[in-house]
Amino acid sequence: DTAVSQTPKYLVTQMGNDKSIKCEQNLGHDTMYWYKQDSKKFLKIMFSYNNKELIINETVPNRFSPKSPDKAHLNLHINSLELGDSAVYFCASSQGAGNRGYTFGSGTRLTVV
Amino acid sequence: QKEVEQNSGPLSVPEGAIASLNCTYSDRGSQSFFWYRQYSGKSPELIMSIYSNGDKEDGRFTAQLNKASQYVSLLIRDSQPSDSATYLCAVNGRRGGGYQKVTFGTGTKLQVIP
Numbered sequence: 001d002t003a004v005s006q007t008p009k010y011l012v013t014q015m016g017n018d019k020s021i022k023c024e025q026n027l028g029h030d031t032m033y034w035y036k037q038d039s040k041k042f043l044k045i046m047f048s049y050n051n052k053e054l055i056i057n058e059t060v061p062n063r064f065s066p067k068s069p070d071k072a073h074l075n076l077h078i079n080s081l082e083l084g085d086s087a088v089y090f091c092a093s094s095q096g097a098g099n100r101g102y103t104f105g106s107g108t109r110l111t112v113v
Numbered sequence: 114q115k116e117v118e119q120n121s122g123p124l125s126v127p128e129g130a131i132a133s134l135n136c137t138y139s140d141r142g143s144q145s146f147f148w149y150r151q152y153s154g155k156s157p158e159l160i161m162s163i164y165s166n167g168d169k170e171d172g173r174f175t176a177q178l179n180k181a182s183q184y185v186s187l188l189i190r191d192s193q194p195s196d197s198a199t200y201l202c203a204v205n206g207r208r209g210g211g212y213q214k215v216t217f218g219t220g221t222k223l224q225v226i227p
Contacts, residue, residue: 035217041199043157043217056214090156097213098205099145099164104156 003027006091006105013081014113021076021108023091031055032074033092033102034066043090049074081112116140117204119218127226132189134221136202139183144213145205146178148187151220152198161187192225199223 004025013019025032033056034046048056049068063079074091088109092102118137126132134148145164149157163169163176163185175188185204189196199220205213 040219041151042219043201045214045216048214098215099213101147101149101159101162101203102157102215104158107156 001026002106004091004093004103004105006089006108008108009106010109010111012111012113015081015083017081018077018079019081019110020078021089021091021110023074023076023105025072025091025093025103025105027093027095027103029093029095029103030071031094031096031098032068032071033094034074034076035090035092035104037088037090037107039087047074047076078110081110083112086110086112115218116206116216117202117218119200119202119221121219122222123224124221125224125226126192128192128194130192132192132196132223132225134187134189134200134202134223136185136187136204136218137183138185138202138204138206138216140204140206141180141183143180143183143204143206146176146185147203147205147215148174148176148185149201149203149217150198151201157201189223192223194225194227197223197225 031050033048047066052068088107091105148161151157161176163178173190177186201220202218
């Protein structure tokens with residue numbers, strides 16, 4: 001019973017391709033997030049959704065488009081992949097604003113070649 | 114100034130010793146403070162949260178918060194080799210529009226030497 005599950009776990013693709021990462025949580029949380037962790041291990045927020053509404057949209061290229069069909073799912077679509085997009089992408093969820101902390105998914109390691 | 118600052122380490126301590134990890138933050142309006150542990154190749158895992166000044170203990174872990182100094186720390190007593198990981202400090206601060214955002218530090222790598 002994985003609390004926050006992401007697919008795929010690994011993704012290797014060529015520059016210019018379009019790819020999607022899916023995330024689902026079964027914790028009953030109402031807020032979900034996408035974080036990017038670069039090679040220096042810095043975790044940076046990209047997007048946050050609360051009950052399907054976008055509430056945080058950091059400075060992210062518009063090639064990245066999140067979509068939340070319901071509060072248990074948050075997907076990330078990336079167009080025209082670039083070498084610099086290579087990183088680990090983590091989905092996370094929380095109840096409300098996250099004052100009790102986040103639960104993270106296992107991550108998707110994206111490698112653009 | 115970075116929003117959340119940590120020494121990247123590595124911090125090396127012998128098995129059985131106390132490991133002390135420190136974090137400073139810039140937003141005085143921050144309300145919630147967290148420590149996450151991240152093993153290599155794994156996802157961050159919440160180990161401690163603290164909301165008011167003082168100490169909070171949970172097993173071998175003690176979180177300390179000093180809002181006046183904008184300082185959070187994590188003490189790990191009786192350190193074990195299994196504690197070897199990167200420890201991420203995270204701070205939940207105010208953000209425009211009424212929504213809060215959790216900002217992570219870059220993490221401190223802890224190595225516990227048997």
